[in-house]
Amino acid sequence: MPGAEIVLDPSNVLRLLAGLGVTVRIGLVSVALSLPLGIACGMLMTLRNPLIRAVLRAYLEFIRIMPQLVLLYLVFFGTAGAWGWDLSGEAASVVVFSLWGAAELGDLVRGALESIPRTQYDSAYVLGMGRRQAFARVILPQAVTRLLPPAVNLATRMVKTTSLCMLIGVVELIRVGQQIIDYNRFAVPTGALWIYGSIFFLYFIVCWPLSILSRRLERRWAR
Amino acid sequence: MKTDNENKGKLTTRGKTVLASVLAVLALASVLALAGCGSAADAVKGAAGDAASTEAGQSQARTLEQIKQSGTINIGVFTDKAPFGYVDGNGTYQGYDVVFANRLAQDLGVKASFVATDAANRVPYLESNKVDVILANFTVTDERAQKVDFAEPYMKVSLGVVSPTSKSITSVEALAGKTLIVTKGTTAETYFEKNHPDVTLQKYDQYADAYNALLDGRGDAFSTDNTEVLAWAKSNPGYTVGITSLGDADTIAPAVHKGNDTVRDYINQEINSLASESFFHADYAQTLEPVYGDDVNVDDIVVEGGKVS
16 A cells, blocks of 8 residues: 555654644643533523523524534634634634533533432432532432533544634644645655544544543443 | 313413524524624724724724734735645745745745635635735635735636647647546636537546546546646646646736735735746746646746736
């Protein structure tokens, strides 16, 4: 299979890794910001207050209906046009992915909390626990177990979707790959397959540990 | 009757929930829009109060003076379209557009800061003032000229026809009755349909398919942008571009934010003064010739001093 030299060239490898660094940085920062925001959102969503419900519902639907690319354009170009903000591509990406993560995770948290049967609360109260204690000791542990698989799924989706950031000028993994392929278009015409193969592998080694982690935690909590 | 009423009741409750959600989304959207308008209005007010500003747009493009003061000019270039704008093995920006961009910055006495752009986001980059200039193989069209201001051209593209060297086609007349491969939706397709109906067209969706058809001998020649076929023929021995320039030439020019006259005038001045040293011919020799080969007429591609011959 010709063309392997393109992925053996040390400077190409270093550039791909630098691109991966940008991808992972956007992904991790967004996931880290989504966690507290999403949990807060989810807990608010379980409240009975119709105003809070309507606002959060609107937020969730807005984020869900809009393609991520449109959101990126809105935040990157839109804020510059309307308010003259000069957000960097990476900052705009983190804003969009955090908003997305918070909305989706919020809905997952709400689902997990509401899936715990009413009887669990009642049993806890009967045992003499207060509201806070019942929530922390009985409801939350069960909800977290149910929450983990879809939350990890969301995190991997967020990491993968960072590939869209290249369209607002962020030089991340895919963009670096395309630059290398294009530069070697004539010297190594079969390079595309090798570069995309390496990119697949790099995304895999970022996302796979997440899956392993969630499986481990699930197994431990199941006991 | 009872069930009917129940159903009605259920429907209305569900209807209400849906209605509430829709209203909430609309409310959110209008709040966002209002916030946008409000700030835009403020921006306009601010601009009016600022004597130095030349236009009252939503946001201000940087003037030549502001760029000089900041010490950096932001230039949008392609980073994966060799040989016009690309990143070499060491990670440095290279290409025909980049050479000009570097010279532009150098003569202005500022540092060039390159921003990676794509074909689709070149106009938004200028409209939102994320860059001062776009130098990314930007073809001048009427539609684009309504949204951005183009400076004088520094390059032109027309159609090229590539054929096997053994049965080389060197004139449009020689194509009569022959089969010509084209890619759907390109200017080549419309040009031949309109001007040379005696040429049989064989159409493909992808460039790769069209090239394979030529390699397999399913057609006598293939036509698309001359820059594209020239580059391809160079890397495929046994094929030559018999016709290097056909049809109306499209020009390629730098673009700035609509109404940013100080920067556009500076670029025009620069293009005019660079003609004395044949800057773009040197640029061609450095960046495009290695890709197109030396059997190409430079003046089919390069525009010097903004004058299309």
